[in-house]
Amino acid sequence: MGKITAAITATGAYVPDYILTNKILETMVDTNDEWITSRTGIKERRILKDEGKGTSYLAINAAQDLINKKGIDPTEIDLVIVATATPDMKAASTAAYTATQIGAVNAFSFDLEAACSSFLFGMSVASSYIESGKYKNVLLIGADKNSSFINYKDRATCIIFGDGAGAVLFEPNEEGLGLQDELLRSNGEGREFLQATYGGSSYPSTPEAVAEGKHYIFQDGKTVFKNAVFNMADVTEKILERNQLTKDDIAWLVAHQANKRIIDATANRVKIDDSKVMMNIQKYGNTTSATLPLLLNDYESRLKKGDKLIFAAFGGGFTWGSIYFKWAYNS
Ligand code: UT7
Numbered sequence: 001m002g003k004i005t006a007a008i009t010a011t012g013a014y015v016p017d018y019i020l021t022n023k024i025l026e027t028m029v030d031t032n033d034e035w036i037t038s039r040t041g042i043k044e045r046r047i048l049k050d051e052g053k054g055t056s057y058l059a060i061n062a063a064q065d066l067i068n069k070k071g072i073d074p075t076e077i078d079l080v081i082v083a084t085a086t087p088d089m090k091a092a093s094t095a096a097y098t099a100t101q102i103g104a105v106n107a108f109s110f111d112l113e114a115a116c117s118s119f120l121f122g123m124s125v126a127s128s129y130i131e132s133g134k135y136k137n138v139l140l141i142g143a144d145k146n147s148s149f150i151n152y153k154d155r156a157t158c159i160i161f162g163d164g165a166g167a168v169l170f171e172p173n174e175e176g177l178g179l180q181d182e183l184l185r186s187n188g189e190g191r192e193f194l195q196a197t198y199g200g201s202s203y204p205s206t207p208e209a210v211a212e213g214k215h216y217i218f219q220d221g222k223t224v225f226k227n228a229v230f231n232m233a234d235v236t237e238k239i240l241e242r243n244q245l246t247k248d249d250i251a252w253l254v255a256h257q258a259n260k261r262i263i264d265a266t267a268n269r270v271k272i273d274d275s276k277v278m279m280n281i282q283k284y285g286n287t288t289s290a291t292l293p294l295l296l297n298d299y300e301s302r303l304k305k306g307d308k309l310i311f312a313a314f315g316g317g318f319t320w321g322s323i324y325f326k327w328a329y330n331s
Helices: 022-026 033-040 055-070 094-101 118-131 188-193 207-211 221-242 260-269 288-302
Strands: 005-014 018-021 044-047 079-083 108-112 138-145 163-173 178-186 252-255 308-315 319-326
Touching (some): 005 118, 005 178, 005 288, 018 022, 022 033, 044 163, 055 079, 055 094, 055 138, 055 163, 055 288, 079 118, 094 138, 108 118, 118 178, 118 288, 118 308, 138 288, 163 288, 178 221, 188 221, 221 260, 221 308, 221 319, 252 288, 288 308
Parallel strands (some): 079 138, 252 308
Antiparallel strands (some): 178 319
16 A cells, blocks of 8 residues: 545635625725725625624634535534634633534534644644544644634734634545645744734733733734745745745645745745646635635635645744645545
């Protein structure tokens, strides 16, 4: 028997109904549709408004979509990983709640947090469990309710982020399809440029901190932008080189949707044509852990068995990386 590889065999997705358009944002902060569109590529984003519903609500719905499409029995799922930067609560695992709600009663589950790289790093973790032969059905969900820590008076962040979730199923493959290679990195010196300072263990929430909005996410956009462009392009170029791939070999670039200009810069560095760059930032904005699976779900009907994909992401921490992946099915 040949080496077992880890392939994606199904996708699912969920975004909330409420659409926050650039036009609506114009009434909330000093901004305009033209600036947001030209500087980020974003036209609208989805927001989960219902009180008491958190990231697990998004994750459960995305997983349910996958389960219905694939027709898989949830009791056969071995492991549920929820990649997220916005867990429902402290101390209580979002993945445990999600797994139970979808009927994955025989699975163990955990959350994985690496900011906007959470799903990419989750692909590595899910694949390792499959490649080792330990588990057969690993459900990886990328879900974030970013609106839970956005200050809708801060134009540097509120125009960018949205809520959503995407799910993929990893299964063993004996044709060599699925994850081929990965280059994953982090640098903790980056955390001062993108963080929600209060509400964690370093600085627990206080009434004063909340009154000053210090529990909201803050970013030094320019510094994050520069690092994202440099690092995402760098790992993407390296992974192509070390797998002897040219731009013509690649069917799709699947890049984290943080800013269209960052994605374009990555594609330009490796000379991948625009027509091969998956893009849905215009309708969802930056959904953090959900961007990559939402792309896969949106483009699923256009993906063919054997297609060579390059994934790339960059996020807070800093965290970043690239994965070379062969698609395993026609839908
Ligand atoms: O997933 C990883 C997390 N985040 C990211 O990857 C985000 C990375 N950063 C970015 O995408 C960009 O830096 C932003 C979209 C956040 C900002 O774009 P920018 O091109 O870096 O703009 P800037 O901050 O340099 O600001 C340019 C101008 C400034 O005006 P002056 O000083 O030139 O007069 C800003 O005050 O645009 C102004 N500006 C705005 N104007 C209208 C900043 N934000 C806005 C806004 N609407 N929302």
